[in-house]
Amino acid sequence: MEGLHTALTPEKRERAPVKQSHPPKAAADVNRDEQAVDGVASYTDDSDITERESRWNYALVGSGLGVWDHNYRLDKKFYSQTWKSIRGMAPDEEADGDYEAWLQLVHPDDRDFVVNAIERQNAGDPDYHIFEYRERHKDGHWVWIECRGAPVEWDENGVAQRVVGTDTDITGRKETAEMLAQLSRRLDLALQISDIGVFEADIDHGTVEWDDRLIAIYGLEDADRFSAADAWLSTVHPDDRDRVSETVERNVNNETGFHQEFRIIRGDGAERIIRARSAFFIDGNGCRKLIGANWDVTEEVALRNDLRRAKDLAEARNRELEAAKESIEHLAFHDYLTGLPNRRYLDKMLEGRSAHCREEGLALAILHIDLDRFKQINDTLGHRAGDHMLKHAAKVLRDSIRATDFVARIGGDEFVVLCIVDTPSKKIATVAERIIRELRKPIKYEGHDCRFGASIGIAIDSGPKLDEKQLLLNADIALYRAKGSGRNRYEFFSNAARRTILTAKRLADEILIGLERSEFVPFYQPQFDARTLDIAGIETLARWQHPEHGLLAPDRFLDIAEDLDVVSTIDALILEQAIADRKAWIREGFAIPRISVNVSGRRLSDPQLGKKLRSLKIEPGTVSFELLESISLDDCDEAVSANLKKLKKLGIDIEVDDFGTGHASIVSLLRLSPKTLKIDRELIRHLPQSAEQRKLVRSIIEIGRSLNILVTAEGVETADHVRILQELGCDMLQGYALARPMSGLKFPAFIRGESWRQPEGEARALQTDLRRSVGRPTSKTASR
Known part of the structure; x- marks a missing residue:
């Protein structure tokens, strides 16, 4: 590539006149120079010329230099076989010297540089007699080339008429340099990560060169980077100095490496423990040298000492225990x-x-x-x-x-x-x-x-x-x-029971592992204002993200979780995550009035429940506890009653779940005064077909209204359900007709989309009909 990349067309040379770095010589001077090479008086003998030409040719070939010669005056370009070999060309292959075609072979990242370098080289600029670039080899890979060249003939205006030079394949050199650079980077990174400082000491001249990390370890100034060996020894703790000095001297005399630990007094007065390793070598000038690494092991030594003391103490205690064991074996x-x-x-x-x-x-x-x-x-x-x-x-x-x-x-x-x-x-x-x-x-x-x-x-x-x-x-x-x-x-x-129990035990183990891995996550089902279909709250439902079986509902794990006594733990985890999610949604601009979570009877019996809830700093009125159907509200023990009172003091509302099929009676409602009661889905399912069911549901709604208790209908799965419950005066609706349970990640998108309000949605049509038929809301509904 050398010749090609240095070849400027005559037009370009005329457009870009070159400053004459070397004035052209007279013909007589040139002849005298040619006759004075290697001290020979003249080249008049043809055999002598042939011999010299052969000698130079062999020397060039042996050195791996590809020769190129651009004679613009004679419009001739010469490229040696070595020059061609560097680029993967055959010895007899023609190199036409087309500048633009050759330029396309130059690496794109080097192209602008090469164009400028050629112009400066042709101009005789000494800074560009040598430059490096990449050129595509004939087989497709990139070759690093070192181009050396300079003008040797000029015209009367100082414009170069002949440029001669050599190209050398330096790919191997570049790869070696990059490999060394990578090794250097790795070594430096390793030293940096491990916080190891490095020094090199010239024993014969009494100097030590420190790197930045070592200076930082010793707490010295940067001016101490090149210091005398005595200056280093002065930082060693006085009680360790003789030992350290003797170790260094002995191993230097033996020309061996060594390692040791010693204390130092840092520049800031702090005492630290240093671990040092050193290797002896003789450099190329015959000077004896030590190269070594130091690192601060103060904390490591302190830990080692603590462990040794703990071990000694443990062994002493074990001896005491063995003695005690012998004396009380009969009671064991x-x-x-x-x-x-x-x-x-x-x-x-x-x-x-x-x-x-x-x-x-x-x-x-x-x-x-x-x-x-x-x-x-x-x-x-x-x-x-x-x-x-x-x-x-x-x-x-x-x-x-x-x-x-x-x-x-x-x-x-x-x-x-x-x-x-x-x-x-x-x-x-x-x-x-x-x-x-x-x-x-x-x-x-x-x-x-x-x-x-x-x-x-x-x-x-x-x-x-x-x-x-x-x-x-x-x-x-x-x-x-x-x-x-x-x-x-x-x-x-029985063997059949064994298989069943082992399966249950395996599930129990997986539940415990799932709790450790935070596999129990909240899902959310929105609750809607029956009149406006605005979101009035969300019920938080526990789901198990099982690594093998996927998302599991509570019916797959609740019984075994009860046996393991971890339902309260699951409840607590779901509540904490739900509170965090609600805060995140509010930050995103979604107003979620409240969240409701299920609470087990065992958790209501927990004497520490109030303390645990206070630590969550729940904003009053934003959280409701749904009492599950398994909790008998008519037969609450003292612990449950006390916790129900604490919940109200903390601003946590009470909701009665599964009303109509659970354990809640009218008397318990009067005593408990819940915020909300939820009509069980079994009473909602047959509303469109059963007049008796509609009368029953209407009665429950009237009871709630008379006691100032909001009524939520569960299991709202069809447009008829929505319409009938609106007509019956139900306060809130929850069910698949409006929204299914979803993960916290999907909830914001659901709110933004307002799919339950879309024109094609059944709920939207019902809402439109309702607004036409109702002039204004009742005072009770409006007050909520």
Whole structure:
């Protein structure tokens, strides 16, 4: 490319006259120069000329230089074979020297530069005798070329008439330079990330060169970048100085690398701990040098010391515990509260009795017992009441089994009974029935009648393959089935039950994992003003974004969540997210009057509920709690009643859900004074077909109006539902006819689109008819 890129057409040279950097020489001077090369007096001998020409040719070929010669006076252009080889051309391939065609081969990013460089080179500018650029090789890749050239002949006006030069392929050099640059960047980044400072010490001249990081580590000024070795040693803590100096001197004398830790006094007076590694080498000038890295390990050393002290303390405590264990070993097999054997004792007895049954051909039965409603008693009446119940349960179990049977408390409110029998099922069923019957009897505690019961899982096995661990697991599976079937009952283990229980247990594990991974998310279903169809609120619904099964409704997980006692946790998570979403929507300009969330009976019994809600700083009047149908409003205990009062003080409204099919009576409405009651969807479904249903719904609406309670209809799924409920005077509507539940991300778009108001929408048509038929709103509706 050299020749081509330096070739300016005569027209361009005339348009761009070049300043003469070297004045043209007279012919006699040129001849004298030609005769004086290499000290030879003249070139009169043809053989000598041939020999010299051959020598220069071989030298050029061997050096990889591609020669080009542009003689504008004779209109001749010459390109050597090496020049062609650099570009992938064959030795006999013609290079026509077309400037514009060649220019298209130059890399687009270099093109403007090359045009300017050629003009300056042709003008004899010494700054452009050498320049670099990229040119496309014949096989398509880019080749880096170093172009060297200069004018050698000028006309009488100082315009270059002949430009001669060489091109060199420097692609390898460029790749090597880029590789070195990348390595340098990586090294610098690694040092920067690890906060390591680097130095290089000239031992023979007594100087040390510091990098910026090392200066920062030592707290020195930038002027100390090049300092004497003694200046560095002066920063070392006096108590470490001799040791450090001796280490450096010994390893320098041995010409070996080393590493060590020492303290320094920073320039700002702070004491820090430095870890240093150094390597010895001799440079190209024979000077002895050390190169090394330092980094601050003060915090690391402090942590190491803390861990060592903690380890020593732990070992001392372990020795104390071992000594204590030896002295109280005889008490380690019993539960301190009930006096029953504990889990450790159970494991020992289970192993022994299993071996006995295998040897004698007897059957071993395991009864796994779990107390029902124990937690509610413990939470509402306190731990002392719970302890009293556990002691009573232990006495009942002792009195209900034979002297040869074994009973243990294995934790919390769980017990295990071991029985060796010959005709198992009937006898064991009798024992289980007796235990359940006795535990269901009320217990007096400080004036309270405490009632609880028991669920029992039973597993029986015999024969030489009896596996006590599997048998205990089977009893646990049977217990799970008993609790899931209604409690206060017993269940025998079966393989079918095992498969069912394992599936439920797997789902239970997934629920707990889902809570850790925040897989439970709120979905929102808008509630609409029946008169205007404006959004009056939203009901927040819990959904489980299961990683395998997709979006799950509560009917897929609520029962098991109840068993796990995590419904309150799910309620709390949904409430927090709903509050956050509402604030976000308000910031976006969407006015959401209020949100309603479901609340379980167990959460209403939580004595810490008021404290937890206060921490959320809920704006009064913006949140409603929907009391689920499982909550009996006519039979609220003290904890529930107290929490309902706290909710009102916090400005949280109460809504009665599923009115008409749940547990709420008129008396409970008078006592509770909820903000809203929701008519169950079962009463709404047949409104268009049933006059009796319309009368019933009208009565409920009138009851709500008389008690100043808003009435919301659920299950509004058709245009007829909307029309009839508007005619009956219902306050708010909720159902698929207007909007389905949606995620928080979709809610803003739903509000913007106002699809429920579109002309083609059924709700919009109903709204238009209503506005024609109603002159103005009633005073009660207007006041809301």
